[in-house]
Amino acid sequence: MAEKYKRDDVVAARVITLCDGPGCMHKGSKELLSALKDGFREKGLSYRDVKVNLSGCLGMCARGPVMIVNPGYTIYGNVGKADLEEILEEHIIKGKPVARLVIEENHLYNKFFRVFGDVGFFGKQMRIALRNCGIIDPESIDDYLALRGYEALARVLSSMSPEEVVEEVKRSGLRGRGGAGFPTGLKWDFTRKAAGEKKYVICNADEGDPGAFMDRSAIEGDPHTVLEGIIIGGYAVGASRGIIYIRAEYPLAIRRLEKAIKDAREHGIIGENILGSDFSFDVEIKLGAGAFVCGEETALIHSIEGSRGMPRPRPPFPSVSGLFGEPTLINNVETWANIPVIIMDGADWFSSVGTEKSKGTKVFAVAGKVRNTGLVEVPMGTTLREIIFDIGGGIPEDKKFKAVQTGGPSGGCLPEEYLDTPIDYESLARAGSIMGSGGMIVIDEDSCMVGIARFFLEFTQNESCGKCTPCREGTKRMLEILTRITEGRGMEGDIEKLERLGKTIKKASLCGLGQSAPNPVLSTIKNFREEYEEHIKEKKCRSGECRNLLEYYITEDCVGCTACKKVCPAGAVTGSPRERHAIDIEKCIKCGQCLAACKFNAVKTA
């Protein structure tokens, strides 16, 4: 299977994508697959000319088995063995779709496969939040309108009461994509029912996790979808103002949002009496200065109000007392982007995608040691292995997989035995990490797990706002310990100290930043304890990343060219020309210059 995705050399003009979700399997897609083989033999077709993909559940179970055929990206339903021969003969060989088998298309899938369906990278993806990203011109409201943009809003305004909208979102099972996974419909319900003179809707586009760019891409690629979600949310909870809080470091996203708001206003989609209804709503943009803690909802609200971006204890939750003390609905960019689809395709369809408790899809920014770095959107329930190896193409240079980090600075590192964990809020938490907002960093054997933990802790320590002591002082102490471990000054008992500190900080901190800051450390201790022990006891780093733990030496391959001696800033290299040189470890400052200078591969580390 994985092999198929690595075959980068053929473009298949003809592709058969067969649904092998449970529904279609039940209805015979397995038999179809073997019948396909026979059919290929009979017609003299080869898998080189016609690519055959298995798609995973396409969500059209009622009309299964479902098959999508290129060219034309035609969707066939209720395909029986007897129909195969006709599809192969008429469609694959002669290029003419078999009209009688074509089923009504779901516009999402149709578009998705049209553009992406033939590519392994997209084969296991399913795009709901990013459905228009990379397809339309994000600066053209016409492009968005042409793809049924703002139709969900119009439908809501024409024929749904606010309560019905809330109900639909509740039934969809959508949960917040900003990290915590709180049921979105419930939050809408609280805000709708809260008493207040004015209500506000906020879009959280602070996106502070290092390496995360899901929200930025969503806005840059399709700003109107986010806007449409926000306006629908405003209608549902009874708000008249929406605010998009976005970090100033995202100038292009900001510009596109500004243009989208302006265009929508000109079309009467934002402002007074939207689309001729009696609902009025306005949206504005507030810029954040890029502090991680300002992504936390109460800190974010303070920041909009003009105060310092510091969190406060909850309750009261923003849905009851938020911006300027009024009921406030705050959701993440990706959460908002799902809303128009839920309205257009219905809560039933939406909740047919995903797992029992996590519905729909999730966007991930896949980075680190993986062949295809990039943005992916997969149905909940997809396994980590599928994302990393099938979509991500595996680890470059065939290095060994070591761990995957999810959830950024609030998350954890999962080793190989967790690769088959399905992506959903509960499963990831059970495995010892979190879903988070969608950062995913793949780590191979060349990386030091202590170093990774230190990296994330350094980040949160820097970003700690200082309001509460456990987070302010605790993360500092943890960072000190981690630093000395990576520098070869670790002491007996350090691991236990880290664990104790970590648990205390988690329990005692005021907001989510502190409550989750120790996670990267605790999860690496849990899963890679032996690496910590090596650092402390043997002063060894197996990955070679902790430079201070390395010892440089010169092998017999040395020809005495003196290159290393010349570059050494510490005068640690000794030896006469044309004789083997040596390094004095006492003097060596481990800068690595000798290694870089050697042309004979004679400088080594241990």
Added chain:
Amino acid sequence: MVKPIDNIKKKRAEAVNRIIGKGYLSTKRVYVGMATCEIAAGSKEIMQIFEEAVRKGLTDVYLSQKGCAGRCNLEPTVEVIEEGKIPVKYGKVDPERAREIIERHLKKGEIIEEWVIK
């Protein structure tokens, strides 16, 4: 009173007309990736090369920008869509490749396989 839903349908029809008016039905539609990541990889210059080609008389091409499709390690990307054919996505498009794509693919219809993202 006109219902919002009728209102939006009318807007859609108008939008479609405007898009077609801009040449959407040309035989080839060319999309240049223009997200922050793509621009950082150099896509602005690529866009200019295509714009210049259109200005200098390249016909039957509908040129547009698009957001990020997620192929970060292969950017900048340029996609060529022809009705009824598989969309062709080129990766790592530098100015030289852009000019070749214009000459060979857009003018002569040759797909330059070696740069196509699979």
